[in-house]
Amino acid sequence: MPSLDFHPTVPVFDANIGVGHRHDRVAPFAGPAELSAQMKAQGVDRALVYHVQGETISAIDGNNALLAWIGDHDGFTPQWMANPNQACLAQLQTLRQEGRLSSVRLHSTTDSHLSFSDWIYGDLLDWLADADIPLWVSLADTPADQIAATLGQYPQLRTVLVGAHYMHAMAVRPLLRRLPNAHIELSRYEKLGGVEELRDEFGAERLLYGSYYPRYAMGPILYYLHTADFSTDELAAVCAGNIERILLKAIA
Amino acid sequence: MIADCEVIDFHGHVGRWDALDMADDPDRMLFAMDRAGIDRACLFNIFHPDGRRGHDLTAAFVTRHPDRFIGFAYASPLWPDDPVPELERAIDELGFRAIKIYPPYTPYNLDNPVWDPIYRFADTRGLALISHTGSEATCPPRLFANVAARFPNAHFVIGHSGNIEPHRSEAIAVARAHRNVYLETCSTFRAPGVIEKLVAGAGAARVLFGSDIPLMDPRPQLGKILTADIGHDDKRQILGNNARRLLHL
Numbered sequence: 001m002p003s004l005d006f007h008p009t010v011p012v013f014d015a016n017i018g019v020g021h022r023h024d025r026v027a028p029f030a031g032p033a034e035l036s037a038q039m040k041a042q043g044v045d046r047a048l049v050y051h052v053q054g055e056t057i058s059a060i061d062g063n064n065a066l067l068a069w070i071g072d073h074d075g076f077t078p079q080w081m082a083n084p085n086q087a088c089l090a091q092l093q094t095l096r097q098e099g100r101l102s103s104v105r106l107h108s109t110t111d112s113h114l115s116f117s118d119w120i121y122g123d124l125l126d127w128l129a130d131a132d133i134p135l136w137v138s139l140a141d142t143p144a145d146q147i148a149a150t151l152g153q154y155p156q157l158r159t160v161l162v163g164a165h166y167m168h169a170m171a172v173r174p175l176l177r178r179l180p181n182a183h184i185e186l187s188r189y190e191k192l193g194g195v196e197e198l199r200d201e202f203g204a205e206r207l208l209y210g211s212y213y214p215r216y217a218m219g220p221i222l223y224y225l226h227t228a229d230f231s232t233d234e235l236a237a238v239c240a241g242n243i244e245r246i247l248l249k250a251i252a
Numbered sequence: 253m254i255a256d257c258e259v260i261d262f263h264g265h266v267g268r269w270d271a272l273d274m275a276d277d278p279d280r281m282l283f284a285m286d287r288a289g290i291d292r293a294c295l296f297n298i299f300h301p302d303g304r305r306g307h308d309l310t311a312a313f314v315t316r317h318p319d320r321f322i323g324f325a326y327a328s329p330l331w332p333d334d335p336v337p338e339l340e341r342a343i344d345e346l347g348f349r350a351i352k353i354y355p356p357y358t359p360y361n362l363d364n365p366v367w368d369p370i371y372r373f374a375d376t377r378g379l380a381l382i383s384h385t386g387s388e389a390t391c392p393p394r395l396f397a398n399v400a401a402r403f404p405n406a407h408f409v410i411g412h413s414g415n416i417e418p419h420r421s422e423a424i425a426v427a428r429a430h431r432n433v434y435l436e437t438c439s440t441f442r443a444p445g446v447i448e449k450l451v452a453g454a455g456a457a458r459v460l461f462g463s464d465i466p467l468m469d470p471r472p473q474l475g476k477i478l479t480a481d482i483g484h485d486d487k488r489q490i491l492g493n494n495a496r497r498l499l500h501l
Contacts, residue, residue, distance in 0.1 A: 002254045002289035004487050006478045028444065038444075042479060165440065166468060169273035190440065190468040191273065193280050217444040223475025227287040 006223050008043035010232070013240035014218065015185050016136075016162050016210030018052040020065055025052065028214045032073035039075070042218040044211075046075050048103065048243065054081025055141065056111040059088045063095070077247065079136065083107040084114070084121050096131065102247040103134045103160075108141035116146040118153055125154050133250050134158040140188070144171040148178050157181060158246065162210055164189045176202050183242065185210035187221055195228045204234035208242050254289040258492035260322075260501075261285070261293040261470060263382065263411060263438045263462025266313045267306075269299075274467050278316060281466050285320070288471045291492070293463070294499075296324040296352040303331050303338040311346040322499065323348040324382070327373075329366040330358055339373050349499045350380040350409075355390035362391050363398040375403035380498045382409035382436060386419060393423035400430035407498055409434045409460060413450055416441050424453035434498070437490070438462035438473050447480035447490075456486035460494050 019035065021027050029035050039047060051069060054062025059081035070076050080092055082104045095101040109116045116137075118125065128135050137147055140163035148171075151159055162185040164172050169191045176182055176198070185208045186195060198207060209225055211218040225238055253259065266276045276295075285293060295314065297306035306326050314323040325342035327335050342348045351374055355362045362383055374381040385393045393414040400408050413435040414423035427433045435450050435458060450459050461477055463470035477490055495501070 002478070004254065004257055004478060004484050006475065041481070166272055166274075170271065188440070190472050192284055192466040192469045194469060214444055216442045217446075217476065217479065219479025220442050220472040220475035223478055224469065224471040227289075227471050229287065 002227065006219065006226070008222050008226065008239065010236040011240045012044045012046075012209060012222065013243050014039070014044050014047040014211050014213070015160065015208045015243045016187055017047045017049045017213045018055070018215070019049045019069055020051045020053055020062070022052040022055065023057050027052075032070065032076065036073070036075060038213075038218065042222065044218055045240070046077065048077045048079050048247070050079040050081055050105050054105070055108045059083045059085070059107050060091055063091060077102065079103050079105050081105050081107055082124055082135075083112065084124055086123070089124055089127065093127070096133070101133065102250045103136060104128060105136040106138070106142065108138070109146070110141050110143070116142045116150050118150050121150065125150070125157060129154050129157040132158070134160060134246050136160045136162055136185075138163040139165065139168055144168060144175060148175055151179050151182070155179070155181065159183070160185055160208060160246070163187060163212060166191050169194070173198070173201060176206065182206070183208055183246065186225070186238075187212035187216055195224065199230065199234065204230065204237050205242055207238045209239045253286065253291055254491070257488050258496065259290045259461065259474070260492045260495035261290050261463045261465060262409065262436055262460040262495050264293040264295040264465040265467060266295045266297040266310045267299045269467065272467065276313060276466055278313065282317065282320060284465065284469050284471060288474045290463075290470055290474065292320055292322055293465055293470075294322045294324055294350070294495070296326050298326050298352060298354045298357065301328050301330045301357070303327065303335065307338070307342045307346060307348070310348070324350045324352045326352045326354070327370040328353065328358060329360055329364075329370070335369050336373055339370070343377065343379070349501075350382065353381065353383045356384060356388045358390065360390060361395055363395040367399075371399060371403045371406060374406035376405070378405050378407075380407040380409055382411050384411045385423065386412055386415035393419055393426055396426045396433055397429060400426065400433050404432055407432050407434060409436050411436050411462070412439045413437060413446075415439050420446070420449070424450065427454035427458050434458050434460055434494070436460045436462040437476065438464040438468070440468065442472065442476055447476055448482060451482050451486055451490075456482065456489045457494060459490045460498070461491045
């Protein structure tokens with residue numbers, strides 16, 4: 001029976017946290033210590049973090065800022081932003097050679113007024129697919145039809161679709177059918193019974209917990225997952241096991 | 253279903269919205285409510301501007317599970333006739349407990365006098381009236397400041413509490429200024445600290461839990477309250493006590 005206090009009962013690895021200031025948005029937390037305190041309060045053990053400056057203005061600057069932001073703090077796995085700029089690709093390849101890259105996140109194509117098309121992003125997508133590096137793509141920042149059309153040309157590329165909203169309710173399942181190597185992060189997916197529906201069709205191994213903090217609070221979706229009709233193993237996989245597997249494979 | 257706390261969801265829908273894959277399937281709604289720990293949900297149908305058809309659909313839906321669902325009327329200035337007879341039917345014959353309005357489905361700001369007959373009915377009966385609010389031109393929460401004082405016996409519930417800033421702060425300001433204004437919590441914009449801000453700004457006695465079921469699953473919306481950094485007494489008020497008082501349950 002639920003109670004007035006909720007705490008997760010399984011280890012939690014948040015697959016979607018943005019850090020730092022953006023040109024149009026000041027971070028609500030000062031640094032890693034404050035974010036760690038918030039994570040601890042909500043029962044989140046670890047987080048995959050990207051720098052929000054990379055969403056729109058500059059992936060390169062955002063990635064450099066992320067290095068400084070994390071410093072030597074534990075509990076954070078860096079995620080590097082990507083855009084189609086060749087200098088950005090070179091930066092990512094250097095991070096890869098240094099053993100510091102386990103995933104990449106696409107910048108906001110909408111805010112950048114770019115179409116997410118293979119003739120613009122082909123070099124990046126070819127490299128990611130060849131190196132077996134997973135790509136995070138936000139449905140809040142890139143249109144679903146462009147994701148389907150472009151990533152459909154890279155069936156071997158492992159992807160995590162983040163930020164699906166109830167406005168995407170008619171698109172999510174067709175996207176996951178079309179992209180067999182795609183996973184879905186659930187921070188904004190509030191369709192009625194939606195997580196059980198996705199589990200039934202695609203299996204719990206394709207679902208990930210993420211919060212999209214600080215756009216969204218960490219706790220509400222965790223409560224959703226803990227009250228979903230999941231087995232304990234499924235809950236553990238969705239809350240942490242699946243992202244661990246995805247990131248480890250990239251490092252291996 | 254939550255130990256020592258009755259949970260009443262103040263914001264839910266009857267009807268279909270196919271583009272968003274929304275359907276009022278009672279089995280799916282009750283499944284999610286049971287998993288979440290929600291005892292009862294308040295429902296209204298905003299898709300039929302004639303009033304009567306939506307009310308009949310709501311009544312038929314609620315009648316199937318009267319222990320779990322509470323009907324609300326829906327009223328609009330687009331109705332061709334005087335709204336009072338249909339509102340009397342909804343409240344007195346169908347047993348509905350409150351009124352919902354949805355200004356974005358009309359060309360009229362919520363403080364336009366065309367809404368006055370509906371507000372006057374709520375005022376005369378001492379009813380709660382919930383309105384959608386947000387960034388839409390017809391319904392920023394600040395407009396309630398022009399309404400609440402004129403109808404002091406009605407209880408105005410600011411649906412979504414304005415959804416986003418600066419409208420959320422407007423909603424809080426109106427609730428602070430008017431004792432008959434309340435803040436309802438459902439929103440797809442689940443920013444950190446929202447519930448704490450509503451409680452700090454207006455007091456827990458003026459905040460009502462809502463989920464937007466079945467447009468949204470109620471579990472994340474309930475999780476917003478349960479994971480907020482507020483006390484148990486505040487949570488009990490928000491989750492059920494305030495609704496029970498407003499609806500005379």
